[in-house]
Amino acid sequence: MSKQLQFKLVLLGESAVGKSSLVLRFVKDQFDDYRESTIGAAFLTQTVTLDDQTTVKFEIWDTAGQERYKSLAPMYYRNANCAVVVYDITQAASLEKARSWIRELQRQADPSIVIALCGNKADLAARRQVSEEEAKKYAEEEGLMWAETSAKSGEGVHEIFTAIAKKLPTTTSPSARGGARTGAAARTGVDLNKQAANAPGQNEPCNC
Amino acid sequence: MANDLYNTVKAITRSSETVKAVLETELILISDRTRDNKSYLPSRGKRILAVLSHTELQREEGCLLVLCPRYWDESSAAPHDYAVEEAIPIGINFVITITQSRRNTLDLRPSNIVALSQSRTELSLAISPGHDSAADPLSFVTQDIQGLQLVLSECRRLKDSLMRAADGLGQTRQSTFAWTAPYMAKVPQPSILTSGPPDLRTLNTPLHTLLSPASAGAPGDEASDIELIREDWVRSKIREELTSNSGTSLLRIRVGTFNVNGKLPTQDLSTWVQGHRVRADFIPPLEQMSPLSLGEIARDLFDNESGLPQLTKPESSPDVSDGSHDPDILVFGFQEVDLSTEALLYSTSTVREDAWCMALFASLGEKAILYEKLVSKQLVGMLLIVIVRKSLSPCFGRLQSGSVGAGIMGVMGNKGAVALRVEYTPHSQCVGQRKPAVLTFVNSHLAAFDEMYERRNADFQDLSKRLVFEPGMMSDTSPQQVMPDNITEGSRSVFETDVLIWMVSVIGLTNYSNDSDLNYRINLSDSDIRGLLSSEPDLIDDEIRLGLAIRTKKAFDGFCEHPITHLPSYRFSMGIVADHRGYDVKRKPAWTDRILYFPSTMTACRQSNYTSHPEITMSDHKPVSAEFEVDTVLFDMSELNACVLSHWKNVVNLKSLDSSPKVRLRDTMVDFGSVRHACRAVKHIKVENVGDIACSYRFIGATPEASIHPEWITIERMTGLVPQGSDTDITISLFIGDSLATCLNSGNPELACTLIMHTAYGKDHFITVAAKYERTCFANNLEWLARLPVPIRTLSNVDVLLPADRATSAPREVMRLINWLMSNAAGVVGLFVRPGQPELISQIREVRGVRMFVSERNSPAISAWTLA
Incomplete structure (x- = not known):
């Protein structure tokens, strides 16, 4: 029997790095050239089916990147199972901002939170200011997942969310709703642990 | 005709499905076959069957929809007036059978006789979904043979195609019929049309406090929230559009409460029953006279600026003609009608009720012929009688009664309450049915508990919770026929009404020496009270009045009471141990007999009179009476239907699988600029719905504990709804009161906050509000002010x-x-x-x-x- 898991995911990062575009690509496979700045926090859901027929439903909170709304961010990463911290590879400052978000998450979010660092706008590699090596090195030091993506071309977007889904603990799902699901998870517990143990192996950074 | 049907179905289905066949039928209710034909409702039987097909990944699946008319008035049914009642997937076990219908099942329906005689053939079909064998198959009859044939062939084809697909794939892909889910979802109905009035208590409570708890990033129970918001929105639209256009009908209600202390009527009650002053031909009762002489009454002791028109205008001659100022409804509540112990155990005859009823009519004098008893209800000592003007009696219907004991062991009927519920449908000049107004009267007899308010308050809460009108609990004495559409009702609270009038008699169990008992009594020492009452009692001190009101409010939260201008109604002594006003010297005089009403935002209820009747001396209590004028809004049913539906169809879909709600805020940065102490500043935010579906919103706090907005801000519409393509204004106003001004004068004058507007199933929008406070010399302490080196406005830094x-x-x-x-x-x-x-x-x-x-x-x- 296939399992259904549900996780809360939050997107953080500086303004205009492409958080909303990334979500739009992931959820609707669309891209807008002109997108208004997010003023608030948008809620979307998307389901990912893993190889073993496990379905992972992401409840995604796409937050506002602007500094003035920073004080509200903790409300959205509170109880989140995973966070995607986005920077713009063409803006060196945005990686700095990402670092500060990651520090905040490590300090204040749920200790078991899975954090992915995501370098967006990979299609603009010609204007690159952040090298792959630099970001990758930082991610390895901090034990984060890392990938470069392009919301515009779609490159790496689905992969990073799938990688997160694989890395998330599959035995229990804190935000799973309803007894039936929890029961199903408990019954097949042994196999799933195996799967979870395998997960980091399959979870090498994406091929980008 | 078939084309109309097709369009009706088409209007309901999504574009991803195609309508294959439609059929007009009548549903055979199980109850029709077993019960007699009385309960049959012609309008409820009509159903449309439709076969839908949905193709996905080269597989075709089918579903049979059963559509029912959404409202009883089917004559003007437009496509949106139908709702999906059932969606039955055409699965492997789907079975549809046809039989020649038996005539006798149909002959019971008078409305169908004509149709029957015209039809040559009629076939009945039974549909069983298969997956749930416990459920009875749905049965229909139809005369449309061609349509039926098409439905059958489509069903067969879809089932076959499903079986073939299943065989081909070797059961690997079980059909889920997930696409039928939107049809299966129950389509919500506007409760304004389908049920009675809402609970008055919730109607008077700000909506946002009733919604599920939610905060930033943690939306509450969206489904229930949007339902509440939508109901409220539709109701407010109706109020805006119809209330002003519809006329009102004035209903005069005279209410009396009397704790009779087990006595039978021995006195003329006309002053209490009719309300006008004692006439010259008044014959003093043979029993003991009131210590208050008639002369004193004539002085209009209790007349003050509130005006007691009936008392001050003596009636020179009895007006037997249908005087327009006479009450339309007379409601009398008695307590302690029967003090016998056996009355607690088994119900006695209606001797006492009849005696009091006769006394009431006798007291009406010549006017008695204009009135008739509508309904009554007795529980041991509590009796409630409703008398109405004969000319209006056809307007009253759907009488329901309820009672609850709260006496010995918390259940016996020596204490408790009885209640009557009456629907009043005003006469209308023009044709068309009016929406009835629901009037509820409660007569309660409570024990005042010595211990504490909380206890008594809890008892009252418990009583009002248990006091319900069960469905079908029509009063036995109801002369009206039972209306047909009460089949689906659940039990109703006494608060689910348009007008609620509550009579209460509270008896303190304590001796007067126990001063801790303040319940319903005045908070003064005994000698002070007597002193006050023996001096000119035309002024009952405001302070006392306020104290009484507050104490009453604690128990009867949300109720209103007219200011009391009469003397305490308890306790009078029949014997010799009485003071000069007749009060028992051993008891502290108290206002134990009260008449309260619950204010409603929908129906205006004004009290014009509130008085006691000291000349009636037969009991240790004095009777108390009140007069109310109720404006019932004359909603025309068809107009109301049309209005509700026109709004409802815009907001019926608040959740869609295909798209999420999208609103755009015109301005998310609200800057009030410089603001001053005690000056109100107002800004508007335009909220436009730019999505494909209607959207409901509510303001939420950042954390579950946080308030939604800081104290210096008020938001006019904390919850709301924006139909697709339209917009609405949210008003944010800023006001800096004294205490905040004191802080700001000596602190940072920058004000800032972020409001969070949550849209259901969608986004949290942030609205930043900023203002700069201009310091003022007002609202400061003088010491601080004295330390100012420069004018306060120019103070840059503290x-x-x-x-x-x-x-x-x-x-x-x-x-x-x-x-x-x-x-x-x-x-x-x-x-x-x-x-x-x-x-x-x-x-x-x-x-x-x-x-x-x-x-x-x-x-x-x-x-x-x-x-x-």
Whole structure:
């Protein structure tokens, strides 16, 4: 029997790095050239089916990147199972901002939170200011997942969310709703642990 | 005809499905076959069957929809007036059978006889979904043979295609029929049309406090929230659009409550029953006379500015004609009608009820012929009688009664309440049915508990929770026929009404020596009360009145009571141990008999009179009466239907699988600029719905504990709904009160906050609000003010304040004022008494802030202000 898991995911990062575009690509496979700045926090859901027929439903909170709304961010990463911290590879400052978000998450979010660092706008590699090596090195030091993506071309977007889904603990799902699901998870517990143990192996950074 | 049907179905289905066949049928209710034909409702039987097909990944799946008319008035049914009642997937076990219908099942329906005689053939079909064998198959009859054939062939084809697909894939892909889910979802109905009035208590509560708890990032129970918001929105639309256009019908209600202490009627009750003063031909009762002589009553002791028209205008001659000022409804509540012990155990005859009823009619005098008893309800000692004007009696219907015991062991009927519910449908000039108004009357007899308010309050809450009208619990004495559409009702609270009038008699169990019992009594020592009552009682002290009101409010939260202008109604002594007004010297006089009403935002209810009747001396209580004028809005049913539906169809879909709600806020940065103490500033935010579906919103706090907005802000519409393609305005107003001004004067004058507007199933929108406070010399403490080196408005930083030991002896603002007063005050008329002109005051507040010269002509205003 296939399992259904549900996780809360939050997107953080500086303004205009492409958080909303990334979500739009992931959820609707669309891209807008002109997108208004997010003023608030948008809620979307998307389901990912893993190889073993496990379905992972992401409840995604796409937050506002602007500094003035920073004080509200903790409300959205509170109880989140995973966070995607986005920077713009063409803006060196945005990686700095990402670092500060990651520090905040490590300090204040749920200790078991899975954090992915995501370098967006990979299609603009010609204007690159952040090298792959630099970001990758930082991610390895901090034990984060890392990938470069392009919301515009779609490159790496689905992969990073799938990688997160694989890395998330599959035995229990804190935000799973309803007894039936929890029961199903408990019954097949042994196999799933195996799967979870395998997960980091399959979870090498994406091929980008 | 078939084309119409097709379009109706098409309007309901999504574009991803195609309509294969439609059929008009009538549903055979199970109850029709077993019960007699009385309960049959012609309009409820009509159903449309439709076969839908959905193709996905080269697989075709089918579904049979059963559509029912959404509202009973089917004559004007437009496509949106149908709703999906059932969606039955055409799965492997789907079975549809046809039989020749038996005539006799149909002959029971009078409405169908004509149709039957015309039809040549009629076939019945039974549909069983298969997956749930426990469920009875749905049965229909139809005369449309061609349509039926098409439905059958489509069903067969879809089932076959499913079986083939299943065989081909070897069961690997089980069909889920996930696409039928939107049809299976129950389509919500506007409760304004389908059920009675909402609970008055919730109607008077701000909606956002009733919604599920939610905060940023943690939306609450969206499904239930949007339902509440939608109901509220539709109701407010109706109020806006119809209430002003519809006329109102005035209903006069006279209410009386009387704790009779087990006595049978031995006195003329006409003053209490009719309300006008005792006429000259009044024959004094043979029993003991009231200690209050008739002469005293005639002095109109209790008449004050509230006006007691019936008492002050003596009726010269009895007006037997249908006087327009006579009440339309008379409601009388009695307590302690039967004090016998056996009455607690088994219900006795209606002897006592009949006696009191006769006494009431006798007291109506010549007018008795104009009235008739509508309904009554008795529980042991509590009796409630509703008498109506004969000419209006056809307007009353759907009588329901309820009772609850709260006496011995919390259940016996020596204490408790009885209630009657009556629907009043006003006469209408034009054709068309009116929406009935629901009137509820409760007569309760409560014990006042000595211990504490909380206990009694809880008892009252418990009583009001248990006091319900069960479905179908029509009063036995109801002369009206039972309306047909009560089949689906659940039990109703007494608060689910348009008008609620509550009579209460509370008996303290304590001796008067126990001063802790303040329940419903005045908080004064016994001698003080008697002193007060023996002096001129035309003034009952405001303080006492207030105390009474507050105490009553604690138990009867949300109820209103007219100010009491009469003397305490308890306890009178029949014997010799009475003071000169007849009060028992052993008991503290108390207002134990009260008439309260629950205010409603939908139906205006005014009380014009509230008095006791000291001339009736037969009991240890005095009867109390009140008069109400109720404006029932004359909603035309068809107009109401149309209005509700026109709004409802815009907001029926608040959740869609295909798209999420999208709204755009015109301005997410609200800057009030510079703001001042005690000046209200207002800004509007336009919310446009730019999505494909209607969207409901609510404001939420950042954390579950946080308030939704800071105290200096008020949001006019904390919850709301924006139909697709339209927009609405949210009003944000800012007001800085004294306490906040004090903080801001000596602290950081920058005000900022972020409001969070949550849209259901969608986004949290942030609205940042900013303002800069202009310091003022008002709302400061004088010591602080005295330390100011510069005018307060120019104060850039609180660090520049003079140290406390170098402060000036008094604030300059005050000194200047005193100076002026010393020289000019004598010449100003009404100084300190007359309030200044508002315009002038605001001007002065300004100049005070920057310490400008105050011209002489402004002075009365400023003195009024500063010293206020």
